[in-house]
Structures are given as structure tokens and as C-alpha cells.
Amino acid sequence: MNLEWSIISIAAALIAWLYLDQIQRKKRYQFKLQRVKEIHQNALDAERKRHELLLDGLSDALFLVDDHGRICYANITAKRMFAERTLVGQSPQAVFPDARFITAMQECERMNKSVVTRLILPQQLSPLGSQENRGVNAWLLDVAPLPPEAYPQAKLRILLRDLTAEYQSEQVRKDFVANASHELRTPLAIIQGYLENLLEAGALKDQQMSAKFLSIMSKHTDRVSRIVEDMLMISRLESGEAAALSIEPFEFYSCVQDVLERLDHLIVSKSAKIKIDAVERGLIISGDRFYWTQVLFNLIENALKQNLQPGLTVEVTAHTTTDGVEIAVTDDGIGIPTNHLPFVFKRFYRVDQSHTNTSIKGTGLGLSIVKRAIEAHGGTIHVTSTPGKETKFSISLPNNKIQIEDHFSAAS
Structure with missing residues (x-):
């Protein structure tokens, strides 16, 4: 009888030990699994932060749009550009006031390829949140699809670059050329007209008339010279040569x-x-x-x-x-x-x-x-x-x- 109880006690103790060992093993496994998950999550968080740091370092505004058609990410440049407005969770239609933004996104989804376009917007349609009056605004819009394996939560990438300064410089150059051409055309046409008169048969023989024509031509030649000198001077000042002033x-x-x-x-x-x-x-x-x-x-x-x-x-x-x-x-x-x-x-x-x-x-x-x-x-x-x-x-x-x-x- 005592032997039986001893065997039973030993068996019970063994079972209890095995049970406790199994529990301990399970706890250790769960702990290790949790650690692996934490390490993996930390790695994902670190990777995401690295990506965000890279994206925040862009001088262009960057947006990611999810499957529900909502903005799920906006970099720092985008937030600054839109004057710290709430962007995440908004629909692109609520953020971008011009229909061409939406058309570009729809074309990108339909063709499954990048769509790049240049937009010239009046001041009231500027995506900028500031009240600065810059006249028209020029923007480069680049919409591209995202591979699901790379960005499971986003389907579109929107890149917005402010080209206003370049656009205004381009307009200034065009205006400068047009105005310079106009300013030079008049005196040159006058000089050409008097030259043609002088070259006519017998015109040079009339000394009084020749002297008058030459005086007028000299006056307009001086004007052309002054225009060219002023154009060169202002060109030097605006091209950065001013940094090398004496x-x-x-x-x-x-x-x-x-x-x-x-x-x-x-x-x-x-x-x-x-x-x-x-x-x-x-x-x-x-x-x-x-x-x-x-x-x-x-x-x-x-x-x-x-x-x-x-x-x-x-x-x-x-x-x-x-x-x-x-x-x-x-x-x-x-x-x-x-x-x-x-x-x-x-x-x-x-x-x-x-x-x-x-x-x-x-x-x-x-x-x-x-x-x-x-x-x-x-x-x-x-x-x-x-x-x-x-x-x-x-x-x-x-x-x-x-x-x-x-x-x-x-x-x-």
C-alpha cells in the first residue's frame, strides 16, 4: 500500500513538474516571441523614421494617398506649404483646389503610370496657405502609383514642387527681351530710314540736308548705345555679378x-x-x-x-x-x-x-x-x-x- 502511494506521489510530482516545466517553456517562448516582435517592430519603427527623415528632407511637398482616397502621409515641406493645415485624413479634393490635380490622379490610376504636369494657377487657387500675394503661382505636379509590397497602406504618391520663382524669372527674361527689342527697334528704324535717304542719288551732295540727317542719326545712335549700356549694367547687377563689386x-x-x-x-x-x-x-x-x-x-x-x-x-x-x-x-x-x-x-x-x-x-x-x-x-x-x-x-x-x-x- 505504501509502495503504491509512493509510486502515485512520484507520478503526481512528475506530472506536476512536467506541467510546470511546460508552463515555464511556454512563458519563455512567449517572452522570446514578444521580444522578437518588439525587435521587429522597433526595426520597422526605425526604418519608418529613417524614411520619414529622408522624406522630410525633401524640398518638395510629398503626399501619400491610401486605398480609401485619403491622404495618409504628408512630409514637413507639405505641412509648411499648407500653413500647418491638417492634411492627414483629408481627401485630395479638399486640399487641392484645382480640378487638374484630381484629373492627374485619376489618369495615374487609370494608366497605372506616372503623370507629370506643370500648372499655372492664379493667386486665389494657390495651394499655399499663406496670404502672400505673389500673383500667379507655377507648380510641378508629379503623381505616381506605388507598389503594394513597398507601401501596403498607400496607393499613390503626389509630389508638388513650387516653380513660381523660376516661372517669374522666365517671364522677366521674356519681358526683358521683348521690351529691349521694342526699345532698339525704333531708333534703328530711324537710322535705317535716314541712311536710305542719304544713299539716294544726289542726297549726299546737299550738304545742309546731309548734315541734318547725320545729326539725327548720331542722336539715335547715342540712344542705341545708351540702351545697350544700361541693359548690360542691369544684367550684371541681376546675374549675381554684384557680389563681385569693387x-x-x-x-x-x-x-x-x-x-x-x-x-x-x-x-x-x-x-x-x-x-x-x-x-x-x-x-x-x-x-x-x-x-x-x-x-x-x-x-x-x-x-x-x-x-x-x-x-x-x-x-x-x-x-x-x-x-x-x-x-x-x-x-x-x-x-x-x-x-x-x-x-x-x-x-x-x-x-x-x-x-x-x-x-x-x-x-x-x-x-x-x-x-x-x-x-x-x-x-x-x-x-x-x-x-x-x-x-x-x-x-x-x-x-x-x-x-x-x-x-x-x-x-x-
Whole structure:
């Protein structure tokens, strides 16, 4: 009997041990399985984070669209582009205001291949969430299908690239070429016409007529030369050559005097008065003297040519402030109509002075050169005007561009 109980006890203990061992094995297996799952999940999370870091590093906006037609991912560029609006969970129709976005996605799904298109949108249809007024907006839209094995939760990839700056530069170049061609065509046509007249039989024998024709041709040749020179100058300023300006200190007062010497004939012919008493003596500007000469020359010449009536007064002032230096060129002439003020620095823009019965000729580039040259020196310029009273061009330069030399004041 005792033997039987002993056998039963041993058997029970063995069964219990086997049961407990099985439980322990199962727990260890579950623990290992859980660890494997955690390691796998951590690896997936790390891989996803790496992918997101790469996608967030893109300068283009990137969206992923799932099987339900909802945006399931948007990179940082997309969020910034849409002013931090909620994008994930939205339908593309709710995010993109133009029907061509949706058409591109539908074509991509139907043909199962990438669809790339360039969109020019008016400001009110810009996908940007900001209120910045940039006129039209240009975008490159690239929609492509995604392989299920690579992205099981997404079926489409949308790439949106802002081409507005490139589009505007392209338009500027086109406008520049068109305007330059127009500006050159007129004087060249006049020169050609007078040449044809001179080449006619007997025309050169008339010395008085020949001299008149040659004088007119010379005048228009000078105009062509001035247009070409201005075009080259503004092209250099806008192409990045401004970064290689010949920067060195120079006295501003002497620069003004040099300009007045160049304009002396025009000043005398206009019976104009140029006041430079308010130019601070000993004011030293660090910059490219050549371009500053052009700035002053264009501003003063512009005032003289815009006002055909004699007796004009032009005042040049320059003085230091706590922030830098303030320079101004003011005339007491016919002024500029208020509606023209925002455009006076545009290339080839001319103010319509028909109300003054004047015929003002110029290249239309002078004030554009002024603005670009000042900006290349780190400064700003703006214009104010009261029609029939005065026009004032005000220039501001930062402190690091100026200094005062006492010995100039002593010498004067």
C-alpha cells in the first residue's frame, strides 16, 4: 500500500513538474516571441523614421494617398506649404483646389503610370496657405502609383514642387527681351530710314540736308548705345555679378561733384539749380564708386529730363543717423502721379506724362539700375511724390557701409 502511494506521489510530482516545466517553456517562448516582435517592430519603427527623415528632407511637398482616397502621409515641406493645415485624413479634393490635380490622379490610376504636369494657377487657387500675394503661382505636379509590397497602406504618391520663382524669372527674361527689342527697334528704324535717304542719288551732295540727317542719326545712335549700356549694367547687377563689386571707401561729396560735372551741359541748358550744401562733408561710403556714380547720375538726370520747364531745383542731401546714412535726391518739378509710384523701378517703365504735354525720352532702365545697385550694396530706396510740387528719392544704407573722416572736414 505504501509502495503504491509512493509510486502515485512520484507520478503526481512528475506530472506536476512536467506541467510546470511546460508552463515555464511556454512563458519563455512567449517572452522570446514578444521580444522578437518588439525587435521587429522597433526595426520597422526605425526604418519608418529613417524614411520619414529622408522624406522630410525633401524640398518638395510629398503626399501619400491610401486605398480609401485619403491622404495618409504628408512630409514637413507639405505641412509648411499648407500653413500647418491638417492634411492627414483629408481627401485630395479638399486640399487641392484645382480640378487638374484630381484629373492627374485619376489618369495615374487609370494608366497605372506616372503623370507629370506643370500648372499655372492664379493667386486665389494657390495651394499655399499663406496670404502672400505673389500673383500667379507655377507648380510641378508629379503623381505616381506605388507598389503594394513597398507601401501596403498607400496607393499613390503626389509630389508638388513650387516653380513660381523660376516661372517669374522666365517671364522677366521674356519681358526683358521683348521690351529691349521694342526699345532698339525704333531708333534703328530711324537710322535705317535716314541712311536710305542719304544713299539716294544726289542726297549726299546737299550738304545742309546731309548734315541734318547725320545729326539725327548720331542722336539715335547715342540712344542705341545708351540702351545697350544700361541693359548690360542691369544684367550684371541681376546675374549675381554684384557680389563681385569693387568695394572700397570713397568720399560721397566728391562723387556728387563728379556727377554734376558730367551733367553740367544739361544743367546749364535747363537753367537748373543743383543744391548739395546738405551733403555731409567727410562722409565716407564703403562701396563701388562706379555704381554709386551711376545711381546719382541717373537720379539727377531723371529729374532734369522729366521736367522740361527751365528753372528746376534739385537738392542732394546725405547725413548719418543712428542706423546708418540717409541720402535723398529731391526736385521741385512736375511730380509723379500716385498711381505710377509702385512701378517706377520696373524695367522699361515710363510714367505717362501726357497731362504735361511733354515728350520725354529715355531708356526706361535708369531707375531699375538705381534700385538694383543700391540693393547690391545692402541698402533700400523708395520714392514719394506730390504732383505739381516735388519728387523725392530716399536711400537708406546700413551702418557698416559708412564712416566719417575728420580730415575731409578739416580739408574743406
